Amino acid sequence: MAMSVKQDGDDEAVPISDINTTPLVDVMLVLLIIFLITVPVVLQTIPIKLPAVRYETTQTKPENVSLTVRGGPAGVCEVYWNMTKLSSTELLDRAVAKLKAEVDKVGGVQNITEENMPEAHIRGDINTPYRCIGGAIYTMQLAGFARVGFISQPGGAPAARL
Structure with missing residues (x-):
């Protein structure tokens, strides 16, 4: 050195x-x-891979509400309560009535717990616009449903690329 x-x-x-x-x-x-x-x-750019979904089994209870949401012709949103097609006002009225009936069934608001509180389960088609699913979520929360979840199919096809 x-x-x-x-x-x-x-x-x-x-x-x-x-x-x-x-x-x-x-x-x-x-x-x-x-x-x-x-x-x-x-850095990742436009081609993305959607995150993997962790599936949790859901307990189907008779007081739960099952909704199916899909995009109809000409961009119209279609919401089905079980097998009955409803408009957004009919969905709100029916959800309020369902929640009121469940609260009366347990003896009032003071008797509501996590176990007996009804939930709304939404199944959405993969090609459904977000505004349709978001509208169903908003309507159910407006009706008073505190728990709104999504039903998905385990082991389905890979996520679509945008």
């Missing part, structure tokens, strides 16, 4: 105390090039 020295006024060799920045600049340029090459590889 060599040491850089300079001549002093007394013809005496004095070590240079300045830091040699050339190796530091070389290392930084190499790191910059590595990051410029690897960052675009790490």
Whole structure:
């Protein structure tokens, strides 16, 4: 290892105390090039893979509401309560009546617990616009249903790419 020295006024060799920045600049340029090459590889762009869904078994109770939502012709949303097709106002009225009947059945609001509170289960077609499913969720929550969940099919086809 060599040491850089300079001549002093007394013809005496004095070590240079300045830091040699050339190796530091070389290392930084190499790191910059590595990051410029690897960052675009790490970033994902438009082609996405939807996250895997963890399936939990649901307890089907008679007081639960089963809704099916799909997009109809000309972008019209279709909502079915079991097998009966309903409009959004009919869905709200029927949901309020169902919740009131369940509350009366347990003896009033003070007797409602997590176990006897009815839930709304929504099954949505894969091609259904979100506004249709979102409208059904909003309507059920507006009616008073605190628990609204989705029913999906385990082991289905891979998610569609957008």
